[in-house]
Amino acid sequence: MSDSNAPVDPDAPQEAGYDEWLDALAAGEGYYLESPEGHGSLPPRRVCPHSGSTELTEEPLPDVGAVATYTVVHVAPPDYSAEAPYVTAVVDFGPVRLTGVLRGVEPDDAEIPVGLEVEASVEKRKTDGERVVVFRPA
Numbered sequence: 001m002s003d004s005n006a007p008v009d010p011d012a013p014q015e016a017g018y019d020e021w022l023d024a025l026a027a028g029e030g031y032y033l034e035s036p037e038g039h040g041s042l043p044p045r046r047v048c049p050h051s052g053s054t055e056l057t058e059e060p061l062p063d064v065g066a067v068a069t070y071t072v073v074h075v076a077p078p079d080y081s082a083e084a085p086y087v088t089a090v091v092d093f094g095p096v097r098l099t100g101v102l103r104g105v106e107p108d109d110a111e112i113p114v115g116l117e118v119e120a121s122v123e124k125r126k127t128d129g130e131r132v133v134v135f136r137p138a
Contacts, residue, residue: 017044022131026122030061032096040095064138065093067116072107082126091118091135100133 021043024030032040033056035048040059047054068090076084087102089112098120105112118135125132 022122022133025061025120025133026131030120031058032061032093033057034059034095038095042096042098059095061096061120062093064117064119065091065098065135067102067112067114067118067135068092068097069114070102070112079125079127079130087112089118089135091120093120098133098135100135102135104136 021031032042033045033048034040035051035053036055037048037051037053039048039050041049041056046056048056070087070089072085072087073080074085076086080086083101085107087105087107088099089102090097090099100120101123102112102118103123105116117138119138121134121136122131123134124130
């Protein structure tokens, strides 16, 4: 049980879930959570997976990240069937890595360069309109 009279630390990250984090990313205000030791993680996590610290601060997500790895999906699950083939990428944004759909490239290209600089945003899937993390070349 929490103490409703306890003082609120204005610098503490707010209790945000994944949907709120997507809202922030869509508004161009993406962020990650950082522990005092400098480890990064993403909401809704409230405990650093590396140090166990609960003293996390919200830090701005860098504007540009670099593709660390990717795969071209030809046989998609039902939620993505209208988009196949498409590219799923893991992108390094400094202290955190995000996974999302890489758009603005041809999935049939022989090779998408690892290190390609991209920007993160939120877009809707063609199949069902659900929001997803999307990367586009910077």
